[in-house]
Amino acid sequence: MKSVWMAAPAKLEIRDIPIPEIREQDVLIKVEYCGICGSDLHIYHNAHSFRIPPVIVGHEIAGTVVKLGAKVTNLKLGDRVAVLPMDTCGKCEWCKQDLPAHCPERYMPGQGSWIGACVEYLNVKADLCYILPDDVSTKLGALCEPLAVAVHALRKIPEDKRDSVLMMGAGAIGHLAVIAARGMGFKNIIVSDIVDRNLEAALENGADFAVNVLHENLNDAIEKKYGQKVFSIVITAGSKDVLCESIAAIRRTGCIVAITMTPGDLPFPMVPFIWTESTLYASQNYNDADFKACIELLRKERSRFEKAITHVVPFEDAQQIFDTLVNKSEFTIKAMFKA
Ligand SMILES: [Zn+2]
Numbered sequence: 001m002k003s004v005w006m007a008a009p010a011k012l013e014i015r016d017i018p019i020p021e022i023r024e025q026d027v028l029i030k031v032e033y034c035g036i037c038g039s040d041l042h043i044y045h046n047a048h049s050f051r052i053p054p055v056i057v058g059h060e061i062a063g064t065v066v067k068l069g070a071k072v073t074n075l076k077l078g079d080r081v082a083v084l085p086m087d088t089c090g091k092c093e094w095c096k097q098d099l100p101a102h103c104p105e106r107y108m109p110g111q112g113s114w115i116g117a118c119v120e121y122l123n124v125k126a127d128l129c130y131i132l133p134d135d136v137s138t139k140l141g142a143l144c145e146p147l148a149v150a151v152h153a154l155r156k157i158p159e160d161k162r163d164s165v166l167m168m169g170a171g172a173i174g175h176l177a178v179i180a181a182r183g184m185g186f187k188n189i190i191v192s193d194i195v196d197r198n199l200e201a202a203l204e205n206g207a208d209f210a211v212n213v214l215h216e217n218l219n220d221a222i223e224k225k226y227g228q229k230v231f232s233i234v235i236t237a238g239s240k241d242v243l244c245e246s247i248a249a250i251r252r253t254g255c256i257v258a259i260t261m262t263p264g265d266l267p268f269p270m271v272p273f274i275w276t277e278s279t280l281y282a283s284q285n286y287n288d289a290d291f292k293a294c295i296e297l298l299r300k301e302r303s304r305f306e307k308a309i310t311h312v313v314p315f316e317d318a319q320q321i322f323d324t325l326v327n328k329s330e331f332t333i334k335a336m337f338k339a
């Protein structure tokens with residue numbers, strides 16, 4: 001079968017490899033769509049913590065079940081599924097609390113013996129598959145994983161802080177977070193970014209207000225528009241000053257959730273943080289509850305999510321699409337492969 005490799009940094013290659021074997025608790029998925037993640041671009045730069053070239057890229061997949069392990073009872077042949085690409089022990093204190101990202105035995109496609117997901121057929125533990133309803137296409141199903149990153153963050157925000165939310169960063173995750181927030185009933189959804197095209201796309205797809213922080217002071221712009229600061233913030237991207245900016249923008253007792261992986265130590269304004277009595281959460285990956293919420297959101301906000309998929313290409317275009325994404329030579333929200 002075909003597989004898409006980062007053969008060396010910045011060097012994509014299609015290789016022929018055997019179709020994987022499955023264990024009794026696994027299914028074999030015929031991959032139909034595989035999204036390209038920001039973390040796949042880290043592999044391109046050889047800056048990923050555990051996916052080191054040569055490695056098969058990809059982990060954001062949806063497809064059809066074509067083979068069942070002997071012990072699988074929750075799926076049948078022909079089911080269309082999205083995949084939660086994180087295998088775990090299922091027994092530790094973290095797994096029992098639906099916090100799989102903290103399982104000491106967790107592993108993901110492209111790690112250890114599990115191949116990356118940008119392949120024609122992928123072996124997946126049946127418990128990690130989520131059946132797509134008839135009205136959610138398999139293509140939309142491949143958005144489930146990046147959407148779950150956004151939803152995991154948004155679900156940390158208490159109900160009484162959902163009156164206003166600011167997404168700092170309107171790239172793929174910020175954009176999906178805007179749509180998800182709309183579907184989850186958040187009011188006054190604001191985005192900030194330094195790229196006008198990203199902001200325009202977010203406004204077209206569910207955001208109420210956008211601020212280009214290159215041209216405007218974030219705080220001033222929001223206070224001018226709404227007469228007050230925001231109750232919640234999701235940090236999906238940002239420079240070194242992103243914590244300072246978020247604490248300056250948060251309303252008293254508000255809630256800030258950080259997803260961004262801005263490297264290095266960031267300045268943290270302790271006194272303003274204490275004054276606001278705000279809460280800062282970290283958000284990593286996702287869990288079963290997030291995936292279930294995502295399936296519902298995909299259905300509810302179908303047409304908006306469709307618009308978030310800007311590029312669909314065959315495996316053969318791997319080099320070209322990675323170069324485009326890395327060089328930002330075209331406007332992109334989410335790019336995916338069609339296998
Ligand atoms: Zn991803």
Ligand SMILES: [Zn+2]
Pocket residue numbers: 088089090091092093094095102103104105
């Ligand atoms: Zn575990």
